[in-house]
Amino acid sequence: MSIEIKAVKRDVKGTGASRRLRRAGNVPGVIYGGEQPAVSIELDHKELFMQFRHEAFHASILSLVLDGKAESVLLRDYQLHPVRNTIQHIDFQRVSATEKIHVKVPFHFTNEEAAPGVKLGGGNISHIQTEADISCLAKDLPEFIEVDLGNLEVGHSIHLSEIKLPKGIEFVQLAHGDDTAVATILKPRGGEAAATEAEETPAAE
Missing domain, CATH: 2.170.120.20 (Ribosomal protein L25, C-terminal domain)
Known part of the structure; x- marks a missing residue:
């Protein structure tokens, strides 16, 4: 089962910027690992949550499409709103084909x-x-x-x-x-x- 998620680079950072993103229906996040630098990203909450609610999303190699380029990643961390159960922030780690x-x-x-x-x-x-x-x-x-x-x-x-x-x-x-x-x-x-x-x-x- 292949799971694809789409993201765009997030240029504006900080608590206020993240709050505005969430109000607009997006989720701030980060992708890190490998030999590349960490990249701040944002994802559409509705599309992300449709995948997030499935068990496989939490224990599968995901295909994260960032600016048209797909990377293999793992879900590493996330934060949920204590009342609304919406995703507040999400972290992905790049994976290598040759490293365990x-x-x-x-x-x-x-x-x-x-x-x-x-x-x-x-x-x-x-x-x-x-x-x-x-x-x-x-x-x-x-x-x-x-x-x-x-x-x-x-x-x-x-x-x-x-x-x-x-x-x-x-x-x-x-x-x-x-x-x-x-x-x-x-x-x-x-x-x-x-x-x-x-x-x-x-x-x-």
């Missing part, structure tokens, strides 16, 4: 209802992490990482090392020795625990 990037990518959990711990054990799935920091070349960046919970039992967890990754991708945490849990199936409240407690408690005479 670090990006947070969302998890998509599958086969939750089919997991033995849910279907047979009556457990509840807890998502410990909903995203992870990965390292890869720009061409290998996935929109999401699939986590299959189809074999998970009650009381068990699935860790980063158990997730199958596409070729060329690695978890940053795992590379540093942190094999953290991503999801677990919690034992049902009451249920088996209550039954076990009842069996172990002697009847009153």
